[in-house]
Amino acid sequence: MTEVHNHVLRRCQSWLASLDTQESLGLALALLTAALTFYWKARGSPNIVAPLETHKTTPLTEKKLDNEYEKYRRIREHRIRTRGEGVIRVLPDNPGLVKSGADAVIEMLHELAEYLPRRFPTTFEIERHSPDRAFSHPGWDGMPPVKSIRILPLGCSYDLPLDVSDGENAAVRALEIAALLVQEDLALMIEGTDGRYYFQAGAITVAGFWRIQDKIGLPLDEIHTSGDVPRYKDKLQLSMERFFQRLAVDKPVARNNYFFQVVKPSCAEDEVDPEELGWAESSHGPEDAFVHAHPAHQPTRPTPTPATVRLRTERQTLRRLARSGAIVFTIRTYMTPIERLSKEPGVARRLASALRGWGEDIGAYKGKPGGGWWDVVLDYLDQVVDEEAGNDKEDDIKKMETYPF
Numbered sequence: 129m130t131e132v133h134n135h136v137l138r139r140c141q142s143w144l145a146s147l148d149t150q151e152s153l154g155l156a157l158a159l160l161t162a163a164l165t166f167y168w169k170a171r172g173s174p175n176i177v178a179p180l181e182t183h184k185t186t187p188l189t190e191k192k193l194d195n196e197y198e199k200y201r202r203i204r205e206h207r208i209r210t211r212g213e214g215v216i217r218v219l220p221d222n223p224g225l226v227k228s229g230a231d232a233v234i235e236m237l238h239e240l241a242e243y244l245p246r247r248f249p250t251t252f253e254i255e256r257h258s259p260d261r262a263f264s265h266p267g268w269d270g271m272p273p274v275k276s277i278r279i280l281p282l283g284c285s286y287d288l289p290l291d292v293s294d295g296e297n298a299a300v301r302a303l304e305i306a307a308l309l310v311q312e313d314l315a316l317m318i319e320g321t322d323g324r325y326y327f328q329a330g331a332i333t334v335a336g337f338w339r340i341q342d343k344i345g346l347p348l349d350e351i352h353t354s355g356d357v358p359r360y361k362d363k364l365q366l367s368m369e370r371f372f373q374r375l376a377v378d379k380p381v382a383r384n385n386y387f388f389q390v391v392k393p394s395c396a397e398d399e400v401d402p403e404e405l406g407w408a409e410s411s412h413g414p415e416d417a418f419v420h421a422h423p424a425h426q427p428t429r430p431t432p433t434p435a436t437v438r439l440r441t442e443r444q445t446l447r448r449l450a451r452s453g454a455i456v457f458t459i460r461t462y463m464t465p466i467e468r469l470s471k472e473p474g475v476a477r478r479l480a481s482a483l484r485g486w487g488e489d490i491g492a493y494k495g496k497p498g499g500g501w502w503d504v505v506l507d508y509l510d511q512v513v514d515e516e517a518g519n520d521k522e523d524d525i526k527k528m529e530t531y532p533f
């Protein structure tokens with residue numbers, strides 16, 4: 129193995145270390161406030177988010193896997209089993225324009241299998257191929273590639289395809305394994321001959337309000353314009369395209385967003401996905417009948433109350449794979465009841481102020497007019513603000529000028 133290869137592998141290890149692995153509500157709230165801060169910073173300008181206001185991710189060094197790992201896995205597994213191609217796709221070559229996402233998927237899975245047991249040794253265990261044979265792509269540190277990975281607390285194990293010709297549907301199998309190892313949804317973007325990045329493979333199991341079938345195969349700009357993302361053409365498109373072309377292997381970035389989502393008032397104990405993480409049916413109607421456009425329309429929506437509104441926030445990361453050059457886009461979603469949010473001093477006031485700062489187009493995209501939750505959320509937040517003003521908390525908040533932002 130060459131020096132250069134070793135160097136690239138070390139870089140990969142460091143960027144993989146930035147996969148999202150928070151463990152508690154406190155940390156989820158920290159992420160949430162980061163998402164809100166992100167928005168508030170942009171609030172002075174008319175942007176939905178500051179265009180490309182991404183930040184470098186930093187390696188996490190001590191955390192365990194998220195305490196929602198098993199719950200997320202159950203939901204993801206259920207959706208893969210019941211929806212198949214509706215959540216996992218790997219496109220073949222589009223001749224003359226863009227390559228298949230298959231090679232990149234296999235590369236991504238092997239990177240994950242190298243990283244996870246190093247980072248979470250009590251959760252993941254791997255077995256390697258025998259050193260006696262030759263491999264087209266070795267594992268990290270020059271070792272033979274990973275043969276199988278086991279999730280110790282769940283007692284399940286997966287054999288990793290070595291390449292795209294290793295058994296039937298090797299790339300789809302690899303993507304499914306990757307989707308079950310981590311909590312993130314995964315989209316692989318491949319550069320086309322025209323310099324644009326195409327969505328050529330993805331495991332989009334819990335997107336909530338968009339479907340892989342409406343976006344797969346599209347270039348970055350059409351993914352966004354087909355969804356009427358506000359101000360995409362004038363504010364985001366050019367900088368995003370440049371950003372994708374320049375993204376370096378060792379410079380992963382992250383961004384956050386947020387939405388509001390209504391859930392059903394009460395849920396059966398045994399329901400797999402009572403919070404509608406996979407598909408926001410109470411806000412957007414049945415997944416199969418979804419009309420791909422905003423604003424969402426759901427005539428039979430349950431009447432929202434403070435107890436049934438969730439803040440849905442995503443932490444997204446972008447990173448380039450060293451060998452294929454593909455860009456991996458990861459999406460980790462958090463659902464936080466607004467009633468829990470307002471327990472954090474000062475958050476209600478800031479959130480209410482952020483909402484009141486939305487422009488009309490942003491409001492329309494995020495479901496303000498048709499979502500039914502707008503007045504409920506603002507009335508609730510205002511009430512919390514009044515309560516905070518009437519008790520000692522207001523002083524605490526003033527003392528914590530910078531907290532938690």
Ligand code: HEM
Nearest residue numbers: 176177180315317327338343351352354355357368385457
């Ligand atoms: C620098 C990278 C990116 C930026 C700055 C960005 C920005 C945005 C923004 C502002 C929105 C509106 C919702 C929100 O606030 O998040 C959005 C929606 C979306 N983005 Fe991106 N995006 C990026 C990369 C990607 C990639 C790589 C994909 C690949 C699948 C993607 C897929 C989507 C989809 C499917 C939606 C929903 C569109 C709809 O409503 O139909 N984005 N993006």
